[in-house]
Amino acid sequence: MRKNFVCRFPDGTSRNWRDWRWQLRHRATSLSALARFLERPSGGGEKLRSALSRYPMAITPYYLSLIQPDNDQDPLALQCVPDAREAAFSAGLADDPLREDRSMPVPNLIQRYPDRVLAIVTHRCATYCRHCSRKRFWKTSEDSSLKSRLTAMVRHVSKTPQIREVILSGGDPLMFDDASLELILSAFASIPHVEVLRIGSRAPVVLPMRITGNLCRILKRHRPLWFNTQFNHPSEITPDAARACNRIQEAGIPVSNQSVLLKGVNDSPEVMKSLLNGLQKISVRPYYLFHCEPARGCNHFRTDVRTGLKLMDKLRQSCSGLALPQYVADLPGREGKAPLWPLSRPIRNALRKHQDFFDNFEELD
Ligand code: SF4
Structure with missing residues (x-):
């Protein structure tokens, strides 16, 4: 976990941090919220907004704290931060590939x-x-x-x-x-x-x-x-x-x-x-x-x-x-x-x- 990450939340005490409900309440669910913690544009391009409107984002503070903020190829960020390429709804790909x-x-x-x-x-x-x-x-x-x-x-x-x-x-x-x-x-x-x-x-x-x-x-x-x-x-x-x-x-x-x-x-x-x-x-x-x-x-x-x-x-x-x-x-x-x-x-x-x-x-x- 990044040092002092918990202090970035107004009610970020170590007791709250260990409470799973607090973690859920404080998830990052928008690009502007994400920009507070990672070096990412808060608005994003049109494709990114399109991807986000189709596939929402939610990231727990705990998981966010494991991400290197200045590395946009961080392997954990890749797994949870929306990507404009999600808007490439290509032919040949299905919503439900396993039917x-x-x-x-x-x-x-x-x-x-x-x-x-x-x-x-x-x-x-x-x-x-x-x-x-x-x-x-x-x-x-x-x-x-x-x-x-x-x-x-x-x-x-x-x-x-x-x-x-x-x-x-x-x-x-x-x-x-x-x-x-x-x-x-x-x-x-x-x-x-x-x-x-x-x-x-x-x-x-x-x-x-x-x-x-x-x-x-x-x-x-x-x-x-x-x-x-x-x-x-x-x-x-x-x-x-x-x-x-x-x-x-x-x-x-x-x-x-x-x-x-x-x-x-x-x-x-x-x-x-x-x-x-x-x-x-x-x-x-x-x-x-x-x-x-x-x-x-x-x-x-x-x-x-x-x-x-x-x-x-x-x-x-x-x-x-x-x-x-x-x-x-x-x-x-x-x-x-x-x-x-x-x-x-x-x-x-x-x-x-x-x-x-x-x-x-x-x-x-
Ligand atoms: S892979 Fe599992 S935990 Fe992750 S979004 Fe899908 S269902 Fe949820």
Whole structure:
């Protein structure tokens, strides 16, 4: 954290800083607010304003404090500060590349496999990641109450005995207060055939103060529960983030990491190695490295697959097997996650029908 950063807020006491609700209330949500903390133009160009009007901004003071203010290529800034290139709503890119909307038996519940469902419990996030493949939701209001959304989802899971695992996602499920989260977890856990719950949340990375003792007690009550988060750069592994992960682990909940391969952020072997080793040091399992999806507003983050394959080859030579994630591409429909590395001929042939998902696919021979 930058020295004395907390003093830049009129009510910035260390007690407030540690309060996740204070962090949410003080998020930077406009370019003029951002210009108070980073050396950025407060107005931006027309394209930037267009991107911002389509994809809003929110950055917690905590995450802002990790950014180098005078470096516009700071890897954390790239992940959260709006970019004019988001306004390049190119043909060939889709709002919903995985066609998740077609896999919803009831609103907000995605079922792409017989035995698992993913519940979009909210559209809100503490910090909006500019590379998010669900950024189409950011401006969509949650048009009904949590209870009515939950009732429809729970009804579907209850009458589908093949479903053994429910993944709470979004948005970020940890945007709810503890009571609401307890309600959601209990509703799914009380279904007899649901054996495992999973939470996908970036809170340990962008809002580690959300991982409170009370939250961990709630999570502990709902084991077996798995926690997946998303560190993308070694600078995100701070003492606060490490403490947050440790608290979850001490509640008996394994923490795994799903990074996204992002141009300019983590597409070099040195940075990725440092990230993976850092995760291993805090006992967070590097699980997936996702090839960045061709979602509208994210194109400037995409690398081609060859970059990812070379990166994995380098990492294999220099990292412990325990620290190596699976490099995968999430594909539409039931095909799910295709392992990209090591790239075998059968996998390459299977990927051919989705070659619009990959830049320079034909160079992979
Ligand atoms: S926390 Fe997850 S859902 Fe929210 S903006 Fe980031 S990647 Fe998207």
